[in-house]
Amino acid sequence: MTENNPNFQPQKSPVVRGLMISAGVAATALGFIGIFVPLLPTTPFLLLASWLFVRSSEKFHEKLMSNRFFGPYIKNYREKRGITLRNKIYSLSFLWLTLSISFIFGPPLWYIWLMLASIGIGVTVHIIKFKTLK
Numbered sequence: 001m002t003e004n005n006p007n008f009q010p011q012k013s014p015v016v017r018g019l020m021i022s023a024g025v026a027a028t029a030l031g032f033i034g035i036f037v038p039l040l041p042t043t044p045f046l047l048l049a050s051w052l053f054v055r056s057s058e059k060f061h062e063k064l065m066s067n068r069f070f071g072p073y074i075k076n077y078r079e080k081r082g083i084t085l086r087n088k089i090y091s092l093s094f095l096w097l098t099l100s101i102s103f104i105f106g107p108p109l110w111y112i113w114l115m116l117a118s119i120g121i122g123v124t125v126h127i128i129k130f131k132t133l134k
Contacts, residue, residue: 017056024052082131
């Protein structure tokens with residue numbers, strides 16, 4: 001552990017460390033893509049990336065946590081502080097817009113519609129339950 005980051009737990013094996021850094025970068029990329037693709041979750045990928053970086057690269061962890069978009073998002077989620085009303089509205093609007101497009105242009109199969117509606121409702125409830133930050 002270092003003075004700058006008491007949570008940093010370096011991985012001793014360079015091979016495992018390299019794999020963890022690669023997986024962290026991939027998780028960060030998937031988290032970023034998840035911002036725009038509603039059925040791809042953002043939060044679990046960003047939390048995974050943070051966890052991997054804490055165990056492999058203090059430099060990557062610091063970059064992730066100091067990122068102006070991802071850093072506050074991860075910190076607020078970890079500390080159960082909540083998300084802003086703007087983010088709630090944006091997330092839910094984008095979720096239901098893309099789900100509506102899927103309903104309109106997707107195959108007219110009831111079980112696909114049921115699955116999409118269930119995911120949409122589940123994600124909506126999850127987001128609404130978050131405390132709203134000012």
